[in-house]
Amino acid sequence: MTRPQSIQTSVDPVIFTVFDDKLHILVVRRNIEPYNGCWSLPGGLIDCKEDLDIASAATRKLKEKTNLSGCYLEQVATVGSASRDPRGWSITIVYFALIPRPGEIALTATHGASEVRWEPLNNDGIGIPLAFDHEKLIKMALERLRSKVSYTSVAAHLLDEAFTLLDLQNIHEIILGRKVEKKTLMRRYIGSDLLLKVPENRHEGRMRPAQLYQLKERNKVHYFVRSMEGPREE
Amino acid sequence: MTRPQSIQTSVDPVIFTVFDDKLHILVVRRNIEPYNGCWSLPGGLIDCKEDLDIASAATRKLKEKTNLSGCYLEQVATVGSASRDPRGWSITIVYFALIPRPGEIALTATHGASEVRWEPLNNDGIGIPLAFDHEKLIKMALERLRSKVSYTSVAAHLLDEAFTLLDLQNIHEIILGRKVEKKTLMRRYIGSDLLLKVPENRHEGRMRPAQLYQLKERNKVHYFVRSMEGPREE
DNA sequence: TATATTAAAGTCACAGTGACACTAAATAAC
DNA sequence: GTTATTTAGTGTCACTGTGACTTTAATATA
Structure with a gap:
């Protein structure tokens, strides 16, 4: 029996908010390889030392960028394959978060992300190219959000x-x-x-x-x- | 920056079928540690060599036990924490599968699982103790199944x-x-x-x-x- | 032919929605 | 003050799909 290869495991929160009559999500600019310089979701690897479970990993990511806690957070889906990251097999657990009052929030850059900003969404998703499969992840989160809005509060x-x-x-x-x-x-x-x-x-x-x-x-x-x-x- | 600890990553399909006027799920008896001798879901680690993505890992698990392919398969949720497996941080991606005609299916034991059988479910879930948090995983899958049955086909x-x-x-x-x-x-x-x-x-x-x-x-x-x-x- | 049994269609009240008309409450202009 | 204007909130009606129940249809057997 061979020792299993390690799988990189991350969480990617899709953080929604509304201002200027538009839905926006939080994106960060990567300053590390791969996709150095590209915009991406504010996700990151699960930290086995720091995080007790995957929900707290998602909460931590949210807090790092927005300093918010206690907002609505829901798991959307998990995607993983050999090809979505050029470095090898990887998995990411996608969450969506809903943030009120974005005007009052100070965004914080963290290591690995030199810039943080709100990017507007149009009907089909985001308008800028993103790292990895993040464009698809956003579409999944957006679809879930739209669907839930139409039958929940x-x-x-x-x-x-x-x-x-x-x-x-x-x-x-x-x-x-x-x-x-x-x-x-x-x-x-x-x-x-x-x-x-x-x-x-x-x-x-x-x-x-x-x-x-x-x-x-x-x-x-x-x-x-x-x-x-x-x-x-x- | 420390090298990240490795996270064990598995898929756990909850395989539903109906016979004798009852809902049943497929369980296997483990013959390896931990939980040696306990019944559990027919899941297992993702194999980076074998599996292209997580859906194909779930399909593979399903095929190993039932030799079926092409049945309905849906991702339910992902759970992961430092404590759910005594060996350390682990993640599992829960799927549910729907199988028709269980009478015509030959169940196959595989390595790590000495027995395979259909176990009936009652209103609250499964009636026997299971390894890890599998009882909870089944409840999640069952809840999803019930909910979807009431608003989909x-x-x-x-x-x-x-x-x-x-x-x-x-x-x-x-x-x-x-x-x-x-x-x-x-x-x-x-x-x-x-x-x-x-x-x-x-x-x-x-x-x-x-x-x-x-x-x-x-x-x-x-x-x-x-x-x-x-x-x-x- | 009558009867038992299940399949399928018919019927009616009810809840929740889309659409839109209508009334209520405030200010500004006169 | 009175009136116009603007948004807030209510009233109403047709429509859809459901739960509950009734009626009719199709078959085998006695």
Whole structure:
């Protein structure tokens, strides 16, 4: 029996946030080989000394770049093959994270990554070339996000603690890339008793003030029995 | 920078089938340490020489025990930690597979596993103690299977190529552990144009013969827009 | 021919959605 | 003040798909 070759094992968090009416993800510029100088996901090898399990490895990566903890984090899938890294067999476990208030976050460069920035996503994924198979990993995460947004309450984790129903509607429309009926979101979120009224309102310009809400259970995702179906065909 | 410790990386397929009106999974008895003599999932290490990617590692494991290929296989999740294997940091990628006609399959013992058998599942999972965290892995796979059965057409992959609507109903009821309306399945499967009528009928005893169907696209899973909700509350 | 048995179609109430009209609450302009 | 304007939130209706139940169809046997 031969000693098994070692497999490089990493986690790659796809960190989503929304600003300027667009979905963005966090990318870093590599300053080590391979793919030196390329943009990539802010992932890295699992550290057997540091990490107790793979979730904590993903949390650590997230914290290194954004200094955030406690945000929504979900495992998407694992890809691994002999060919995805020129150095040999490798595996990566893809996560997605949802970050509110990106404006208030200071991004931190770490060793192996000289720059960190938010990159906008269009309908098909990212617009710039990335290292390894990261473009595909992002597409997987994006597909999962879109799918979950249409049948769960997960999109609310991209918003501040207090938000209006319009905020919720905008987030859904940005992620799904289409119009969403505000009435549907009302019925879903309030009908499923997910929201708590905050005693203040939000008031901009000369319009009627909007009720502020917060999630009753900040760390829970509600599964609706139907998925939002989008516009009617004719 | 220290040389990273090596992480043992395996795949663990949870192989489901249905007979005797019960859901069963394939288990093997280990004849190597650790957990020598314990039952476990028919998984094993990824072989960098043999396997091109993790899906083919899972396919290989499936083929070694059942000699089957081409059955439905889906990645469930990846678990990994410093503590799940007494030998040190390890990762396993959990798959689930759906096997029709288990009666016609010859199970094969391989090195590391002296016995292979089908073990019935009850509502909470498996009834016997298993090696490592395999009991938890099975619960994850079972939860995923139940969930997918209630909003996709995946259950049909547990049936012969040709089946009746009653077969379909039985499979659903066995997996979900509750009554399912046959009318609902009719509407879903035929309404979504998933089935093709086979020119013969099945005819047992003195009852009306049942129409045989087969999936139009054997390798596709259809997503219904609603999940089956179960009996009405009062 | 009547009966038993299962297959399949029919029917109805109900829940949740998409679409859109309508009312409510605030400010700004007059 | 009154009115116009803008956004917030409600009302309503048709439509889809489900759960629950009923009715009809097809077969073998007594």
